[in-house]
Amino acid sequence: MLRWGILSTAKIGREQLIPAILNADNSIITAIASRDESRARAVAERFSIPNTFGSYDAMLASDVIDAVYVPLPTSQHVEWAIKAANAGKHVLCEKPIALHADEIDDIIKARDANNVLVSEAFMVTYHPQWHKVRSLIAEGAIGTLRHVQAAFTYFNMDASNMRNIASLGGGALPDIGVYPTVGTRFSTGAEAVRVSARVERDPTFGTDIFTSCRADFGSFEMTMYVSTQMALRQEISFHGDKGWVEVAAPFNAGLYDADVVTWHNADHSEQRQYRFAGVNQYQLQVEAFARAVASDDLKGDEEIFTLESSKNNQKLIDAIFRAGESGEWEDV
Secondary structure (H helix, E strand, C coil): CEEEEEECCCHHHHHHHHHHHHHCCCEEEEEEECCCHHHHHHHHHHHCCCEEECCHHHHHCCCCCCEEEECCCHHHHHHHHHHHHHCCCEEEECCCCCCCHHHHHHHHHHHHHHCCCEEECCHHHHCHHHHHHHHHHHCCCCCCEEEEEEEEEEECCCCCCHHHCHHHCCCHHHHHHHHHHHHHHHHHCCCCCEEEEEEEECCCCCCEEEEEEEEECCCCEEEEEEECEEEEEEEEEEEECCEEEEECCCCCECCCECCEEEEEECCCCCEEEEECCCCCHHHHHHHHHHHHHHCCCCCCCCCCCCHHHHHHHHHHHHHHHHHHHHCCCEEC
16 A cells, blocks of 8 residues: 655645545555644645654655655645655645746656656546557548647636736646647647647736637647636647547546547548546546556556657647747647
């Protein structure tokens, strides 16, 4: 059983990752830390976590944990991922793990120097619906892929929410723009070459609130729009010359819609649906991470989202920001 420590009492930890770890068949939670230990104790009591700490450093120095989940504000991810790795702990860090691609190099160095597993928490890559999309494309079910189209939006005007605080790494691209890019890259195995984009910022918050992007992947293109100030929507489709595949709720399956992948042939005379009821992608992520840690080779057979893939994804996000500023095509 992998012994987890939770680094802060953040909402995503309380609502998603702590329940996922508790339900996992190969993990337990043995500690939680907060800068306000009373908050750590409150969450520990709720979930029957045996150890609490009043500082993050104290938990990292403890021998009661093997791995750390980091759900801190985005601006603190690099710092604490490195500190946890240097403490000899395996690390699952919320996305985005960094705000600039070159920052990930320092995390890679800490990972390698300490022989630990460090992974960005892209839970979608563990959901079987995404593996189905990947296999349909690979087996030629849609023929030659020509276009990927994606949207991910929600409406949030809360000035106290970290998604609307620029200094904490808020904004649409860091928070949700990373999902269509990961989904496209995961499903196709391809990397973008160049991008063009329009990026709009909130005049009060200073965060990016709307981005429309076109990414050139060489043999196909991906277009997406993301926003923190539009009605809730998420969708992605992969369009080829012999058919197309759409995912109803690609990123928050079960919340925006059901876990359904639909394949259509070229003239819509045939359609197949693949349903994945009862899947908890957070639990699958935790279990895969724990299996990878338990293996003798941390780079073994278990498919884990790697820091190298994180860097490639962030390079694409960085290029989108540059394209939004320049108004020109930008190389990735």
